[in-house]
Amino acid sequence: MNLYGIEVASRLWLGTARYPSPAILGDAVRASGTDIVTVSLRRESGTQRGGQDFWSIIRGLGVRVLPNTAGCHSVKEAVTTAQMARDIFQTSWIKLEVIGEVDTLQPDVFGLVEAANVLCADGFEVFPYTTDDLVVAERLLEAGCRVLMPWGAPIGTGMGLNNLFGLRALRAHFPEVPLIVDAGIGRPSHAAAAMELGYDGVLLNTAVAMAGDPVVMAGAFAQAVEAGRAAFLAQPMECRDIATPSTPLLGKAWLE
Numbered sequence: 001m002n003l004y005g006i007e008v009a010s011r012l013w014l015g016t017a018r019y020p021s022p023a024i025l026g027d028a029v030r031a032s033g034t035d036i037v038t039v040s041l042r043r044e045s046g047t048q049r050g051g052q053d054f055w056s057i058i059r060g061l062g063v064r065v066l067p068n069t070a071g072c073h074s075v076k077e078a079v080t081t082a083q084m085a086r087d088i089f090q091t092s093w094i095k096l097e098v099i100g101e102v103d104t105l106q107p108d109v110f111g112l113v114e115a116a117n118v119l120c121a122d123g124f125e126v127f128p129y130t131t132d133d134l135v136v137a138e139r140l141l142e143a144g145c146r147v148l149m150p151w152g153a154p155i156g157t158g159m160g161l162n163n164l165f166g167l168r169a170l171r172a173h174f175p176e177v178p179l180i181v182d183a184g185i186g187r188p189s190h191a192a193a194a195m196e197l198g199y200d201g202v203l204l205n206t207a208v209a210m211a212g213d214p215v216v217m218a219g220a221f222a223q224a225v226e227a228g229r230a231a232f233l234a235q236p237m238e239c240r241d242i243a244t245p246s247t248p249l250l251g252k253a254w255l256e
């Protein structure tokens with residue numbers, strides 16, 4: 001898929017937080033086959049994760065970094081964080097998060113649109129973490145976003161795809177816009193379901209980082225995303241209310 005002029009092969013993108021160790025993070029990234037990881041500037045740049053060590057591990061993975069503004073609750077904070085990320089990572093890509101509510105961590109969609117306008121005007125290539133609201137999606141595209149990242153469910157819940165209707169509607173309304181489900185995915189089957197809906201990819205963190213075996217789980221997600229994409233391209237059958245025998249009756253067996 002083409003994102004802001006860059007050809008991206010991987011449809012599974014990973015977050016880099018909450019892994020048991022940097023070595024396991026590296027192994028999970030390799031097992032996932034991803035070529036994009038997202039990094040939170042606010043959470044990872046402190047001393048807690050080793051500062052420079054953490055950056056060098058990420059750089060050593062040889063994947064594209066999509067910095068994010070996780071943990072930002074205001075437009076000002078998100079814009080400043082994005083500007084710092086651009087300097088540090090030498091990229092104009094930014095996954096824009098403006099959190100509006102602490103219990104659900106749901107996006108503040110008003111702040112999100114405002115921040116997207118500011119950042120797009122400043123030359124950023126914005127990947128907005130949004131809800132499944134069609135009107136907000138329109139506003140983000142008007143602001144200059146060329147990719148949308150609607151949530152599956154609140155971050156870290158692992159609930160999967162909470163609003164299938166909303167996600168289907170977004171896909172149907174914006175057939176040409178790359179759509180990546182971001183957040184709330186808990187199991188490989190959720191990722192496969194998103195891909196079967198025709199989504200272009202999924203971004204997840206907690207489901208891999210907090211699994212009993214993150215490396216095996218990363219591989220399982222890779223297979224699920226591939227299977228879901230293949231199923232979408234193969235055009236799944238429609239659901240029906242009425243049963244249809246899969247073995248046509250050509251005649252009845254005659255028993256004496």
Ligand SMILES: CC(=O)[C@@H](O)[C@H](O)COP(=O)(O)O
Pocket residue numbers: 014015016017038068070129154155156157158182183184185203204205206207
């Ligand atoms: C890492 C990151 O960017 C998260 O904010 C992202 O939304 C992933 O969410 P999950 O941890 O629910 O997969």
